[in-house]
Amino acid sequence: QKEVEQDPGPLSVPEGAIVSLNCTYSNSAFQYFMWYRQYSRKGPELLMYTYSSGNKEDGRFTAQVDKSSKYISLFIRDSQPSDSATYLCAMRARGAGGTSYGKLTFGQGTILTVHP
Amino acid sequence: NAGVTQTPKFQVLKTGQSMTLQCAQDMNHNSMYWYRQDPGMGLRLIYYSASEGTTDKGEVPNGYNVSRLNKREFSLRLESAAPSQTSVYFCASSGGPGLQGRGYEQYFGPGTRLTVT
Numbered sequence: 001q002k003e004v005e006q007d008p009g010p011l012s013v014p015e016g017a018i019v020s021l022n023c024t025y026s027n028s029a030f031q032y033f034m035w036y037r038q039y040s041r042k043g044p045e046l047l048m049y050t051y052s053s054g055n056k057e058d059g060r061f062t063a064q065v066d067k068s069s070k071y072i073s074l075f076i077r078d079s080q081p082s083d084s085a086t087y088l089c090a091m092r093a094r095g096a097g098g099t100s101y102g103k104l105t106f107g108q109g110t111i112l113t114v115h116p
Numbered sequence: 117n118a119g120v121t122q123t124p125k126f127q128v129l130k131t132g133q134s135m136t137l138q139c140a141q142d143m144n145h146n147s148m149y150w151y152r153q154d155p156g157m158g159l160r161l162i163y164y165s166a167s168e169g170t171t172d173k174g175e176v177p178n179g180y181n182v183s184r185l186n187k188r189e190f191s192l193r194l195e196s197a198a199p200s201q202t203s204v205y206f207c208a209s210s211g212g213p214g215l216q217g218r219g220y221e222q223y224f225g226p227g228t229r230l231t232v233t
Contacts, residue, residue: 004158006158008156032220034221041227042226042227043120043206043208043224043225043226043227044159044206044224045223045224046221046222049221088158088159090159092220103149103161103164103174104161104220104222106158106159106160107158108156108157108158109158109159
């Protein structure tokens with residue numbers, strides 16, 4: 001079983017829709033949770049970051065973490081064609097110091113298309 | 117400020133050939149990483165270097181070697197390429213220990229598309 005599971009989609013929605021992207025994980029040591037966005041033929045870039053449980057909002061994007069259920073979500077409101085990309089969740093354990101510092105575990109990525 | 121750069125952008129190899137993928141960062145980051153990305157598999161860590169002078173295996177190290185040449189550069193070598201190594205390879209870097217705030221955040225290069233026939 002993979003440590004992080006993410007539905008690969010693909011997901012296709014009309015412009016203006018609310019999009020929900022999700023990941024589940026099995027490692028209870030994960031404390032830092034991130035969402036990366038990757039446009040076609042580009043490298044991933046960090047979109048959202050949350051620490052432990054709770055919500056974080058940034059413009060049209062909201063990240064939620066539910067550690068009790070080992071479940072994280074990314075919501076996109078008023079989706080735009082420019083949001084079309086692959087979204088990857090990523091996680092790391094707290095206190096992963098020394099040689100493990102910064103080591104992230106990624107989900108498989110969800111391909112999202114927002115059509116006009 | 118170029119961030120993370122990778123060369124080459126594209127490469128086609130025959131089975132058994134060797135090659136080195138180059139990566140450099142100009143952000144003075146301590147840690148560097150090599151990933152491969154395959155359809156439906158997400159990003160899988162091949163090797164990483166937490167700081168200059170150290171390297172460690174990731175999830176899928178077999179068939180690869182790395183060298184942390186200096187703080188800026190981290191290369192990935194395929195000694196005898198196999199078709200299973202056909203993939204897109206990404207290099208990334210992050211601030212590393214001692215930095216406040218988001219020192220863990222990884223910055224990615226544009227990738228190298230490798231085909232092994």
